[in-house]
Amino acid sequence: EVQLLESGGGLVQPGRSLRLSCITSGFIFGDFAMTWVRQAPGKGLEWVGFARSKTFGGTTQYAASVEGRFTISRDDSKSIVYLQMNSLKSEDTAVYYCTRDPGPNTIAVTGGAYWGQGTLVTVSS
Amino acid sequence: QSALTQPPSVSGSPGQSVTISCTGTSSDVGGYDRVSWYQQPPGTAPKLMIYEVFNRPSGVPFRFSGSKSGNTASLTISGLQAEDEADYYCSSYTDSSTVVFGGGTKLTVL
Numbered sequence: 153e154v155q156l157l158e159s160g161g162g163l164v165q166p167g168r169s170l171r172l173s174c175i176t177s178g179f180i181f182g183d184f185a186m187t188w189v190r191q192a193p194g195k196g197l198e199w200v201g202f203a204r205s206k207t208f209g210g211t212t213q214y215a216a217s218v219e220g221r222f223t224i225s226r227d228d229s230k231s232i233v234y235l236q237m238n239s240l241k242s243e244d245t246a247v248y249y250c251t252r253d254p255g256p257n258t259i260a261v262t263g264g265a266y267w268g269q270g271t272l273v274t275v276s277s
Numbered sequence: 278q279s280a281l282t283q284p285p286s287v288s289g290s291p292g293q294s295v296t297i298s299c300t301g302t303s304s305d306v307g308g309y310d311r312v313s314w315y316q317q318p319p320g321t322a323p324k325l326m327i328y329e330v331f332n333r334p335s336g337v338p339f340r341f342s343g344s345k346s347g348n349t350a351s352l353t354i355s356g357l358q359a360e361d362e363a364d365y366y367c368s369s370y371t372d373s374s375t376v377v378f379g380g381g382t383k384l385t386v387l
Contacts, residue, residue, distance in 0.1 A: 187376070189323075196280075196381040197315070197323065197366050213374050254328045260370045264313050265334065267322040 154178040154266045156250050161271030164240055172235040174250030174268055181231035182206050183256035187263025188224060188235050190246035191270075199263075200248070203233060207257040218244075240275045247272050281306065281367055281379035288385040289357045297382045299350040299367035305377055307348035311370035314343055314352045317381075318363040326365075327352060354384075362386045 160172040174186070185208075188200040201214035203224045212224050223236040233250055247270040254265040282300040289295040299306065299314075306312055312330045315323040325334050327343035330350065340355045350369070354361055367379040 189378075196364075197317075197368075197378045199368070199376040199378055202376070215375065249322060254325070254332075254334070260309060260311050260374075262311050262313055262328070262368060262370050262376055264315060264323070264325050264368065265328065267324070270322055 154252065156252065156266055156268035158248060158250055158268040158271040161248065161273045163274045163276065165277050166241060166275055168240055169236070169238045170240060170273060171237070172248055172250075172271060172273070174233045174235075176231045176233070176250075176252070179252070180256070181226075182228040185253045185258055185261040185263070186224075186226060186233040187251045187253070187261060188233075189249045189251055189263065190244075191249070192243075192246040195246075198246070200235070202261045202263060204259065204261060205257050208259055213261075237273070240273075242275050245273060245275050279377070281369060281377055283365075283367060283379035283382045285380070286383045286385065288387055289354075290387045291357055291359060293357050294353060294355045295357060295384065296354075297352045297365055297367075297384070299352070299369075299379050301348050301350075301369055301377070303348060304373075305369040305371040306345065306350050308372055309370045310345070312343070312345060312350040313368045314341075314350075315366045315368070316361075316363045317366065323366065357386055359386050 251263040314327040
């Protein structure tokens, strides 16, 4: 059974950093791209970014709203994907989900086949 | 990248069919068969209902179907049931190698 479990959320002051983790199980992690999606309170889904599988060098892409501040990394040996968030702003307040692609080794990554339960990040002074 | 355009709300009675549209551009919906649809009941994580325009993951009822024409994708729910009431989102891969979501559609079962 595929499982994704996010952790690391919490209350953080503007300008500070936070690292989210997504521990996975039930599939060959290294073969799949991993995506982060967020949802501000009462709002819709917003794509944050992804890290491709090792087949495509684990390359990453980011939304313009987080480019240069957020970094996605993966540890294939531990089946974990991370989201390092720096220079946090109030508008980054959201539930952050990690998701997995429907199929392995895709270059046109969409995510969304499996989701974690999400972790809430609140940026406030 | 601008968000894909979805109607804010749709509604239907049990047993009826409803269709939710998702309009983008030739740089996203129209250019790739990488359109997905998600269902999100209140307080829960999204669930994949359709991927790559028309494919249903295992366990998703046949009542849910997807299609695409030009820059517009559509999700049709046939034989509407009370349990289908939720928010629905579309997404698409883009020519910037990013992903864009629609604003979401609230489905009300009357």
